[in-house]
Amino acid sequence: xxxxxxxxxxxxxxxxxxxxxxxxxVVSQGSRVPWGGKVMIEEDELLTLxxxxxxxxxxxxxxxxRVVQDRQKIITDAQAEADKILSVAKERAEYxxxxxxxxxxxxARSEEILRQSREHSRKSxxxxxxxxxxxxxxxxRVLQENLQQIREARDVMEK
Numbered sequence: 676x677x678x679x680x681x682x683x684x685x686x687x688x689x690x691x692x693x694x695x696x697x698x699x700x701v702v703s704q705g706s707r708v709p710w711g712g713k714v715m716i717e718e719d720e721l722l723t724l725x726x727x728x729x730x731x732x733x734x735x736x737x738x739x740x741r742v743v744q745d746r747q748k749i750i751t752d753a754q755a756e757a758d759k760i761l762s763v764a765k766e767r768a769e770y771x772x773x774x775x776x777x778x779x780x781x782x783a784r785s786e787e788i789l790r791q792s793r794e795h796s797r798k799s800x801x802x803x804x805x806x807x808x809x810x811x812x813x814x815x816r817v818l819q820e821n822l823q824q825i826r827e828a829r830d831v832m833e834k
Contacts, residue, residue, distance in 0.1 A: 690731060691728065691731040691732055693731075694724060694727045694728045694731050695728070697724055697727075698721075698724045698728070701716050701717075701720055701721060701724060702714055702716060704716075
């Protein structure tokens with residue numbers, strides 16, 4: 676078993692699967708203990724493989740962790756970008772709604788002012804027409820009175 680230990684420790688494993696294969700080989704070559712399905716193996720050989728496993732594992736774990744972190748960062752960035760887009764869209768919608776609301780309100784107000792102006796203009800024209808009719812009627816009466824006086828004066832002069 677010392678030769679196996681020597682083989683295991685002589686070439687440092689860099690691949691975790693390779694170390695697991697060696698570990699499996701050590702267990703399969705170990706001495707079987709009767710009753711109970713146990714195997715005796717060399718402690719140093721096992722510890723050497725465990726050390727190699729530890730040395731091999733951090734790089735794999737770092738890569739996996741980096742991938743997970745990159746993925747999480749991409750998701751976080753995408754979520755932040757989505758939130759930003761949503762926020763801008765909401766602000767734009769509110770602005771347009773407010774702007775459209777202001778436009779609609781101004782249009783409604785201007786139509787009301789125009790309607791009131793037309794109504795006021797119509798009433799004013801009616802008042803002007805009524806006043807003009809009164810003045811013309813009064814002028815007609817005054818002219819008729821004057822005409823009557825002229826006729827009377829003429830009649831007096833003719834006699």
